[in-house]
Amino acid sequence: MLEIRNLSLTLEGEKGSVEILEDINLTLQNHKLYVFTGPNGGGKSSLAKVIMGIYRPTGGKIILDGEDITALGVTERSRLGIGYAFQQPPRFKGLKVRELIQIAAGNKPIEGCSCLADVGLCPEDYLDRDVDASLSGGELKRIEIATLLARNLKVAIYDEPEAGIDLWSFSRLRETFQELHNKYDTTLVLISHQERILSLADEIVLIAGGTIREQGSRDDMWPVIMDKSCGGRKICPGAGDENVECFR
Amino acid sequence: MLNALDKHLLETVADLHDIPQGAYNIRKNGEGISRRSTANIEIKPKTDKPGIDIIVRPGTMGESVHIPVILTAEGLKDAVYNTFDIGEGADILVVAGCGIHNPGESETQHNGIHNFIIRKRARLRYVEKHYGQGEGGGQKTLNPTTIIEMEEGAYAEMELVQIRGVDNTKRITKARLHRNAHLLVTERMLTHGEQKAESKILVKLVGEDSSTQIISRSVAQDNSQQLFYPRVAGYNRCRAHVQCDSIIMHQAKVRSVPEIAANHADAQLVHEAAIGKIAGEQLVKLMTLGLSESEAEETILQGFLK
Numbered sequence: 001m002l003e004i005r006n007l008s009l010t011l012e013g014e015k016g017s018v019e020i021l022e023d024i025n026l027t028l029q030n031h032k033l034y035v036f037t038g039p040n041g042g043g044k045s046s047l048a049k050v051i052m053g054i055y056r057p058t059g060g061k062i063i064l065d066g067e068d069i070t071a072l073g074v075t076e077r078s079r080l081g082i083g084y085a086f087q088q089p090p091r092f093k094g095l096k097v098r099e100l101i102q103i104a105a106g107n108k109p110i111e112g113c114s115c116l117a118d119v120g121l122c123p124e125d126y127l128d129r130d131v132d133a134s135l136s137g138g139e140l141k142r143i144e145i146a147t148l149l150a151r152n153l154k155v156a157i158y159d160e161p162e163a164g165i166d167l168w169s170f171s172r173l174r175e176t177f178q179e180l181h182n183k184y185d186t187t188l189v190l191i192s193h194q195e196r197i198l199s200l201a202d203e204i205v206l207i208a209g210g211t212i213r214e215q216g217s218r219d220d221m222w223p224v225i226m227d228k229s230c231g232g233r234k235i236c237p238g239a240g241d242e243n244v245e246c247f248r
Numbered sequence: 249m250l251n252a253l254d255k256h257l258l259e260t261v262a263d264l265h266d267i268p269q270g271a272y273n274i275r276k277n278g279e280g281i282s283r284r285s286t287a288n289i290e291i292k293p294k295t296d297k298p299g300i301d302i303i304v305r306p307g308t309m310g311e312s313v314h315i316p317v318i319l320t321a322e323g324l325k326d327a328v329y330n331t332f333d334i335g336e337g338a339d340i341l342v343v344a345g346c347g348i349h350n351p352g353e354s355e356t357q358h359n360g361i362h363n364f365i366i367r368k369r370a371r372l373r374y375v376e377k378h379y380g381q382g383e384g385g386g387q388k389t390l391n392p393t394t395i396i397e398m399e400e401g402a403y404a405e406m407e408l409v410q411i412r413g414v415d416n417t418k419r420i421t422k423a424r425l426h427r428n429a430h431l432l433v434t435e436r437m438l439t440h441g442e443q444k445a446e447s448k449i450l451v452k453l454v455g456e457d458s459s460t461q462i463i464s465r466s467v468a469q470d471n472s473q474q475l476f477y478p479r480v481a482g483y484n485r486c487r488a489h490v491q492c493d494s495i496i497m498h499q500a501k502v503r504s505v506p507e508i509a510a511n512h513a514d515a516q517l518v519h520e521a522a523i524g525k526i527a528g529e530q531l532v533k534l535m536t537l538g539l540s541e542s543e544a545e546e547t548i549l550q551g552f553l554k
């Protein structure tokens with residue numbers, strides 16, 4: 001179980017410090033699938049990065065299975081079983097897919113690993129390719145997801161896993177998440193804007209303007225999310241701002 | 249005949265665990281200490297200067313020649329001239345390389361001048377690794393010069409690697425390509441401490457449809473300095489791609505000056521050069537997979553120089 005208490009994040013931008021996250025409180029249970037959704041720039045990736053330890057929070061606590069991990073770095077959190085698949089994964093000159101997956105898998109042999117097949121990539125075609133500019137965007141993204149699938153995790157966060165992925169691989173990927181969820185105790189977090197990903201959720205967390213606007217079971221949240229007649233006044237980042245008129 | 253240190257150096261620069269298969273010549277501290285020719289590959293010492301002639305018969309297929317050089321004494325200045333004549337249609341592997349163990353305070357230096365004639369349709373893969381070690385403050389200097397003449401339809405891959413421990417290096421590589429010849433040069437360099445390295449490459453594409461690809465990757469650490477001059481000149485319908493990539497760390501300095509010169513309207517020449525730190529997000533990505541920061545750095549550098 002991962003608990004986030006009164007978490008806030010301020011980053012130094014070009015024009016001084018910006019408040020990115022504000023007073024986030026969230027409990028993520030084992031064996032549950034959460035989808036974080038909300039408008040662009042709302043703070044979803046930032047929250048994921050704070051959980052992974054990539055960003056240091058300005059205030060608040062992060063607790064994993066009762067242990068306060070707020071002060072731990074990325075490596076230590078990873079070794080405790082937290083994983084994050086990047087929204088925009090980096091490329092590496094000279095590192096092979098095989099090597100990257102092997103690092104992810106630790107000392108497990110990657111031979112029997114289905115992680116590439118699970119994202120619709122044929123291991124024979126891809127294991128010996130470099131994770132460099134020669135991969136297409138969708139291929140790179142699927143390999144990124146595979147690096148998380150190769151691991152045994154307590155908390156696995158996938159940042160927009162559907163982005164750039166073709167229709168066929170997407171169906172496969174969706175099944176993979178469903179299967180993971182059925183088989184393992186992992187806390188799964190999918191950051192997504194996609195209805196077909198949202199429909200996998202046990203719980204949906206709506207993040208906008210750096211805070212959690214609403215949270216609840218899929219059934220409770222569905223009408224809120226699907227009401228697209230506007231971005232949702234409640235979540236409209238401009239609400240209350242005189243320059244933005246709402247016609248709802 | 250070979251002691252443990254010799255074996256370590258040989259293993260590092262030529263992947264040799266023992267006396268190699270096929271033709272070979274092992275040079276230690278300025279003298280040839282062991283040599284073997286085969287039916288198709290003749291190795292004979294030069295009569296006018298130090299060095300050997302390596303003559304590969306036309307049509308020789310799949311054989312290899314190992315010609316490692318090791319230096320294990322201080323204050324040595326070794327110069328050697330090797331000439332390779334790769335016969336028509338042959339297809340061979342040449343493993344060169346030089347390892348220096350300098351135990352003392354005075355400079356040990358090796359200047360290797362290699363001349364290649366790669367005859368019509370012959371194929372050559374050439375691997376050269378340079379490495380230095382030693383307890384003393386004595387400089388370890390390696391200045392290789394490689395001159396390549398490629399006849400019609402010849403193909404060559406040159407892999408030039410300087411791994412660690414070489415204090416000074418001035419590398420010169422020159423090639424002339426005739427019709428339909430193709431040359432691939434991959435250069436890998438890692439410098440650290442106070443080391444200085446310089447590499448000049450000049451490829452002249454004189455024949456129609458000749459082509460070359462130069463891929464240089466380097467890592468400069470500590471206070472080391474690197475200078476690259478990869479140049480290609482096209483005199484006919486030809487193609488070239490020059491790619492120089494350096495990772496710079498600490499207080500190191502890297503200069504990269506690629507040059508392409510076209511003397512013919514159908515010459516297609518491209519160059520790219522980039523120098524930068526290790527990307528922060530690459531480090532972070534590997535750390536999210538459980539590596540420490542220094543392990544992540546090591547993994548990135550190793551891959552980059554592979």
Ligand SMILES: Nc1ncnc2c1ncn2[C@@H]1O[C@H](COP(=O)(O)OP(=O)(O)OP(=O)(O)O)[C@@H](O)[C@H]1O
Pocket residue numbers: 011012013018020038039040041042043044045046047087
């Ligand atoms: N390193 C940073 N420096 C400055 N501002 C940042 C930084 N990272 C994120 N931000 C800002 O924080 C806000 C939240 O960004 P974040 O990437 O978390 O949004 P998101 O909800 O993931 O959006 P999207 O749906 O577009 O992926 C944005 O306004 C963004 O510009």
Ligand SMILES: [Mg+2]
Pocket residue numbers: 044045046087159
């Ligand atoms: Mg995002």
